[in-house]
Amino acid sequence: MTDALERQYQVLLTASPLQRVGAFALAALAKVGHLEQLTAEQFKTATTTMTRHLLATADVAKAADAGGFWLSASYMLWPNSKINPTARGKQSPAERRELITLWRAMPDAADWPGVPCSYCDRPACKWFGKVDIPLGASSEHRNTTAPGHEGTPLCYPCVASLWAFPYGAQLSGGRAAAIHSWDDVFLAPVTRMAVQRTLAAAQAPVQKTKPGSYPRELAVLSAVRAYGERVHAGVELIVLSNSNKEQFLRTQEMSQPVAEWLRSTTIKTDRRAGYQALVTTQAAKAVPGEAFLAKRAFGDPTAILFRTTAYLLDRVSAKGGIPVEATGLAPLVYSYCIEVLNMDEKDVARIGDLARRLAALLGQDSRPGPFGGFMRANAKGGNLYGWFRSQSVEWLLKTRPAGMPRTLLPVEDYRLLFDDDRAWSHRRLLVFSVMEALVEAGWEPKGSAEELEDIADAAANLADDDTN
Structure with a gap:
């Protein structure tokens, strides 16, 4: 040979x-x-x-x-x-x-x-x-091929x-x-x-079954989560048809950070424990949570954070209180922001500190109004800067927990929320972090039916901003 x-x-x-x-x-x-x-x-x-x-x-x-x-x-x-x-x-x-x-x-x-x-x-x-x-x-000779080439x-x-x-x-x-x-x-x-x-x-045997939602994207998510080693490159989903009836090609890519983070939800204890809760937050009326998680992992990774916050706000809207799931989701949300959305770890820590200050402020009043005001200020039509300006006065007047600074919103935190390319994502992370901090503090809103309905409406409006 x-x-x-x-x-x-x-x-x-x-x-x-x-x-x-x-x-x-x-x-x-x-x-x-x-x-x-x-x-x-x-x-x-x-x-x-x-x-x-x-x-x-x-x-x-x-x-x-x-x-x-x-x-x-x-x-x-x-x-x-x-x-x-x-x-x-x-x-x-x-x-x-x-x-x-x-x-x-x-x-x-x-x-x-x-x-x-x-x-x-x-x-x-x-x-x-x-x-x-x-x-x-x-394979036949075409006028776009070189002479003598037949394919x-x-x-x-x-x-x-x-x-x-x-x-x-x-x-x-x-x-x-x-x-x-x-x-x-x-x-x-x-x-x-x-x-x-x-x-x-x-x-x-040949069987005709109706596929579920986003089955191909879900298959990629399952393959990534089942993989035992570190993923070193992005993962592509290639869908094609070469038939005479349909010439079709579509390629989507799940970036390497998303793929590796999803894999980590099977190997890291704190993330594995919260994964099903995360899946629940991603569901829509006709789409199971894991299928929508897979779809967003390809098309819009930021939407995973937004949808998680929107789900918790929906629960606030339905029950008037903050769901305890917020604490179980925390390891997933914070790691996702750092490892996938590329937020600086120090910035995430600063937002967490700010959230604890806000929880300390809001938690001094059992009435639902102050928390509802915070949610309305974070909506797309809200005035979050104006809300912080008024609450900074309250922060100075009210009794602060030991060890907390006199300044409610330092310059560095202001820049994260109002003068940064990721400002909107930072604000959504702040909403999540405040809910987590309030749950950890054991805060529950108390008030009249009208007041509880008001907090429900504020949560529903904010959730609508982020629901895809």
Whole structure:
């Protein structure tokens, strides 16, 4: 075997996320622990396994029939390929098997195009297009290609990786959803688990079930939280369809800080204890909390903090008192602000100190009015600066707990709340911290029904500001 030919059985990782997922899927199909352990013989075994799965569809009349998993998937992955040609109904099972075998075989070296692979620069074995490359261009000559080029040149390991990509994805709803990361140590086991699920799904009876809310984002959250090592890169969710009916590609990224923080909620005791409470805060009327947490972790991480505060305010609105969950959520909220929202640890500490001063001030009056005023001042139409100006006088006149300073709002705290790029997030953290401090102090509002209703209205209005 020549060196060039031998390299056609060696899988390399490239800059293509789809090829990378497929490369690790090949390793999983070959049942090796790591891609570096994949030998030429094991690579051949993996490609033979994939071809065998396609050949099994030769006796299947329709994609919905038993054993039609890969035939059904092929319309989304490889439209108009040898597994699903227009004339398939007129072909015999033997003809189908012959065409599939030829399609997936490595071309003879004499027929190689003599150009480098577009992915890895090794000698390409053939021109390829949409039939083999998800969302690729046609393999026919187009006026946007160089003369003599009939598509995209790929070596056999790279195109085999693209063939293996669906094994490392979830195939449902006419789309393929895969988890990708530039952290290879993370990607390997996540892809291995995906391959196991795909192989199981291919053997299971066809079932039509209605998916829950944000199932793909939730799958990423679950994979991150189940991972046993530190996550060193962001985690991408790639959803695509290569069908003739729908050309679709959407990529979302969960940043590395979000992913690592979510993972920490399974390994750090104080965070693990409060995780279910956090999940509860994220729920909407028709969306379970963990699903919405997953969605926000991709699209709007700041909303997780805002929604947590809004949930507690909703509880205040419903019951008139501050829910005790505020204290259990504290380790999660403070760590999230520092590790994900990139707040300075000293700034978070300053907000905590300010919250304790405010709790000491508000807690001297059991009437709900003062706390309601604090909430109204924090609303989007409120005047928080004016509220602090008046309360600073109260702070000087009333008895302060021992050790607390005479100044209610120092200059440094003023800057955090009114003159900082994260001012709005700092204010929401302050609302949470004040509720936590009041719970720890054992404060409960007491007053007439009208006064309690007033505090409920103030909490509801503030919660509406932050509800997505």
